[in-house]
Amino acid sequence: MIPTDFDYVEANRNSPIYKGFIPYPVNIKKLKFEKxxxxxxxxxFLGIGRYSYHQKGIIYFEKALELIKKKYAERVEIIIVNTIPYPEYINLYNKSHILLDQCTSRDQGYNALEAMAKGKVVFTGAETEFTQYYNLSERVCVNAIPNVDYLVNELSFLIENPQEIVAMGIRARSFVEKEHDYIKIAQKYLKIWENN
Known part of the structure; x- marks a missing residue:
C-alpha cells in the first residue's frame, strides 16, 4: 500500500503492507504554464462536482464567495460551474487566476496539482505535514480550511495584493515540477518494487 496524499498516510501507516508515501505523478509536459x-x-473559479460537493466542503467556498462578491464587486469576476462537460469546464478554468478546489483535505489531489502546474493559485489542502514534508518556506498554494471567515481573509489578501497571485503561481509550477514530475515518481515506485 502506497498512499499518494497525506489524507491516507496516517490511516494506513501501521498496516503491514504500508510501503511509504509517494506523491501523485503529474506529466508537466502536457500542462502548459502561463504566468x-x-x-x-x-x-x-469554483467548479462543483455533483458527487463531491459535501466531501470537498464546497458550501464554505460558496459562502465566502458571496461575501467576496459584495466586498470586491469591481475587482473580481467569479465563475461558478456545476457538473458541466469537461471541455467547457477546462475552458472556463483556464481563464482563472484563483481556483477553489477543496477545504477538507490535508494536501492536494490531482485537480489541484494540475491547476498549480498551469500556474494557478489554488485553495486546497496544505496542512502542516505537507509543508514540513516538502520543507516549504513559502506558500505554493493556499491551505483551505472549512471556515468562511478564514477563506474570505485569504481571498481578500490576494485581491489586495495581486503581485502575490503572480508570485504564488510561479512557485506553484516550480513545486509541481520538482516534487510531482511523473518520471521521478515512477522511479520511486520502481525502487519500492525492486526492494520488496
Whole structure:
C-alpha cells in the first residue's frame, strides 16, 4: 500500500503492507504554464462536482464567495460551474487566476496539482505535514480550511495584493515540477518494487 496524499498516510501507516508515501505523478509536459497576468479583474473559479460537493466542503467556498462578491464587486469576476462537460469546464478554468478546489483535505489531489502546474493559485489542502514534508518556506498554494471567515481573509489578501497571485503561481509550477514530475515518481515506485 502506497498512499499518494497525506489524507491516507496516517490511516494506513501501521498496516503491514504500508510501503511509504509517494506523491501523485503529474506529466508537466502536457500542462502548459502561463504566468498569470492581471489586466482588469481577478478571476476566481469554483467548479462543483455533483458527487463531491459535501466531501470537498464546497458550501464554505460558496459562502465566502458571496461575501467576496459584495466586498470586491469591481475587482473580481467569479465563475461558478456545476457538473458541466469537461471541455467547457477546462475552458472556463483556464481563464482563472484563483481556483477553489477543496477545504477538507490535508494536501492536494490531482485537480489541484494540475491547476498549480498551469500556474494557478489554488485553495486546497496544505496542512502542516505537507509543508514540513516538502520543507516549504513559502506558500505554493493556499491551505483551505472549512471556515468562511478564514477563506474570505485569504481571498481578500490576494485581491489586495495581486503581485502575490503572480508570485504564488510561479512557485506553484516550480513545486509541481520538482516534487510531482511523473518520471521521478515512477522511479520511486520502481525502487519500492525492486526492494520488496
Amino acid at each position: 498569470l497576468f492581471i489586466e482588469n479583474k481577478i478571476v476566481i
